[in-house]
Amino acid sequence: MFTEYKNLPNNSRVWIYQSDREFKEKEIEFISEKAEEFINQWTRHGDDLKGSFTIKYNQFLVLAVDESFNNVSGCSIDASVRFVKGLEHELKLDLMNKMNITFRDNENINLVKLSDFQKFAKEQKVTSETIVFNNMVSTKEDFENNWEIPANDSWHKRFLV
Numbered sequence: 001m002f003t004e005y006k007n008l009p010n011n012s013r014v015w016i017y018q019s020d021r022e023f024k025e026k027e028i029e030f031i032s033e034k035a036e037e038f039i040n041q042w043t044r045h046g047d048d049l050k051g052s053f054t055i056k057y058n059q060f061l062v063l064a065v066d067e068s069f070n071n072v073s074g075c076s077i078d079a080s081v082r083f084v085k086g087l088e089h090e091l092k093l094d095l096m097n098k099m100n101i102t103f104r105d106n107e108n109i110n111l112v113k114l115s116d117f118q119k120f121a122k123e124q125k126v127t128s129e130t131i132v133f134n135n136m137v138s139t140k141e142d143f144e145n146n147w148e149i150p151a152n153d154s155w156h157k158r159f160l161v
Helices: 025-041 074-091 114-122 140-146 155-159
Strands: 013-018 051-056 060-065 100-105 108-113 131-133 148-150
Touching (some): 013 140, 025 051, 025 060, 060 074, 108 114
Antiparallel strands (some): 013 060, 051 060, 100 108, 100 131, 131 148
């Protein structure tokens, strides 16, 4: 059951999928249409899930579920992964690679391989103040408050000099 993202409670569970490239305008329309269709039929053992999505910076797809309405299950999470993999296939992009790291360089969003991020940290091209995207957040509230944070305040700090 689709609802507007802004209407979900702060404790809603989120999953962040970062694209290996920026979405084109037509792709955003396609993703939005498909995401709403998916969420409208998304269930947990036959029970509706109340969910939503948002797209940030034309590069991040965020799925969200209000678990106070119904908890997700392994099967419903698997269904969402199949949905995302379908988007990947249809749009020829990578949304599932957890070895990619995103960070800000002024207003630019950079996506690099983990090994390159480590190299940039050694070369101090990435510092403790560099804004990183912490895709490990798990609630809407964390997403809105702790997703874009200085590297020193994130799991990324282990790579800093």
